[in-house]
Amino acid sequence: MSKQKLWIPLSSIVRRALRLTQRVPISSAARTQPILASFSPSNSENCGLFPSRGFDFLGSSKLSGRCSLSTQSAEKVVDAKCWNCNAEAEAAPFLVCRSCRCIQPVDQSVDYFRIFGLEKKYDIEDDNLERKYKDWQKKLHPDLVHSKSEREREYAAEQSARVIDAFRTLNKPLSRAIYILKLEGVDVDEEETISEPDLLAEIMEIREAVEEAADSQALKQLQSQMQEKLEHWSNLFAIAFRNRNFGDARKSIRRMTYYERVNEEIVKKL
């Protein structure tokens, strides 16, 4: 098998570790705090080993308690109050106070779909995602709060980073699929060894084709093939997810992950 430079992000391991910690009942949360504190679990890009922006490494225990990714009900947020002017939160998601325009601390219970006011489903039909993303950045971006208090600048850095992650995650079918499953408490092990014989055989075949592709024409053809396969499995995922058939959903993700990797390889060669 040819050597490839594809790496494991620690975040995927962190996620696995988290699955364990999430089973810990809330009452014992205090005991697990030091561990939890070192992993901000929600975020696949903002990994946990190192302190997140603006937080003191050891003092970040303020994260715990509401760091669970589970499907907390949305309505809870309405109790929230602005830390600055004490005004009641008018609308969810409560990222910015309407009355004083102050940026609020990150609330991990607000999932990525709700950030963009989307229904929690896989096949989002929203061409406006990028627009909404930019609208948020216009309210949250750290560049815009230079003259504000250090506290608000910290919130801006975190909120804006989270919105970037949310956008990136939802914008691509594969990452969206993995994320939505995670919200259901189903973790996808991206490093899992493939055991399905038919997929293994297909992998070998495609791999050979990519390696032997003579020119960019051939590569582009392979690329559109991968695109088709991705769409096909994306549709299958949507069906499986709707039927809450998580086994099939994971199978689709495995396929999509693989075709996506081939795509990356092709782009590198192009």
Added chain:
Amino acid sequence: MAEPAYTVASDSETTGEEKSSSTFAEIAIGIDIGTSQCSIAVWNGSQVELLKNTRNQKLMRSYVTFKDGVPSGGVSSQLLHEHEMLSGAAIFNMKRLIGRVDTDPVVHASKSLPFLVQTLDIGVRPFIAALVNNVWRSTSPEEVLAIFLVELKAMAEVQLKRPIRNVVLTIPVSFSRFQLTRIERACAMAGLHVLRLMPEPTAVALLYAQQQQQTAHDNMGSGSEKIALIFNMGAGYCDVAVTATAGGVSQIKALAGSAVGGEDLLQNMMHHLLPDAESLFLDRGINEIKSMGLLRVATQDAIHKLSFQHSVQIDVDLGTGSKISKVVDRGEFEDVNRKVFEKCESLITQCLHDAKVQIEDVGDVILVGGCSNIPKIKNLVLNVCKRDELYKGMNPLEAAVCGAALEGAVASGLSDPFGNLDLLTIQATPLAIGIRADGNNFVPIIPRNTTMPARRELLFTTVHDNQTQALIFVYEGEGKTVEENHLLGYFKITGITPAPKGVPEINVCMDIDASNALRVFAGVLQPGSHLPAIPFMEVRMPTVDDGHGWCAEALHRAHGSSLDLVTVQKKI
């Protein structure tokens, strides 16, 4: 001798620690320091206004003349004649020299400038000097830039009737982080605080975002997303950006840049006119410098004329017995500079590819910078972009400084009742940042064109059995091997539990925050768990100073490959 006109601040002032603690009561001004020309602009409460010097110029030549030890810059001093700038006493093209070592080809190309650029070709900063009273007086690009900035600052303070401290400066896309620290250092020497260093085409993108928003307001529409390609070529650098704009927000999709510019066109032409120039001017006596100056002025003049006419007659007496009398046409000029133009084309292609944007999806093509008048540049941009016309509505020489002034106002927390400052640039990293691993390879951790702020990480492992230490070399650039990239710094991690090679897990994480500060974290994971085994390291970069090429070599000599790392392979 008079006291130097600048105050030398300590290096700590440039580290950015202080950025958060300063107050932002004043409106930051925008400065575009070009290789050849420079301008300064400020938000005046309703729009951006370019400041003029006492000679009513909005664009000032970027140079500093040393006379009797008292330096004076292009902002205030009146040159009696263009040739005076070429007497050896004037230093210019600072932007091409700053933060570069004497092995850099750009520094070598600068040796044809009519002052002293001496290289020893060992990877240290070049020796730069101006001729004062027949003595070569040494200086540095930072010092020259600082003197120039002091004059700009003084000029702005007189006109705005307030002290100036905060500035937004435009910089080339291809500048390394080390070069950025040198710019910050020059600003600190001039008593200026850098609020933001903005890649030039992203400043143009911000101006474009504002113009688009105004158009949308006028049409009462919501203003859908528009993609623009910005091509900016000045005397020293060529930059390209692809930006997606909607509602006053400009998201930088991709950046590409290189140190090619009008200076290269000029040098290639000079070489074409006088092929043995190098050997003729080797001595650098007063006469040689004068000849070089004369040739430079004549060639520059010819290139300008070729933008409007098809051929030009060049007559120049170099004084040393050699005369040049030649007719040059546009085709010849384009032929001599074919490589430069090819590089420009490849930058556009690369930027579009990185942005994952098809040329058909680009709404506007914007051409700015000092080279935008050159017909060949115009044609190649239109050609590659498959367009018949370029975006109108921007002054190509003022777009960058206007964008910088807008950013200055936005970053200072100003708002405008008409929404003219309802703007934001979402920046992307112009260069990849990574570490040395897998032998001598550069392994990017934050790839180029990643949205900022950004945080990424990768896992590495040891190459030797029972290896307990590893060296982390942090590089910035695009090259496959580390030698092709800029070294930003290095540090050692210890405490790896002895184990067969490939078993220990070392996590390297890079973080670029909102103020573009880079922090590198590295830690060893406990075997079987995912917690740090020992306290991890956090290092602010860049940490290396001049002569950084040496450090890597010296470390390699001392340690060989004993402290190397490899990337962890992903299973398929």
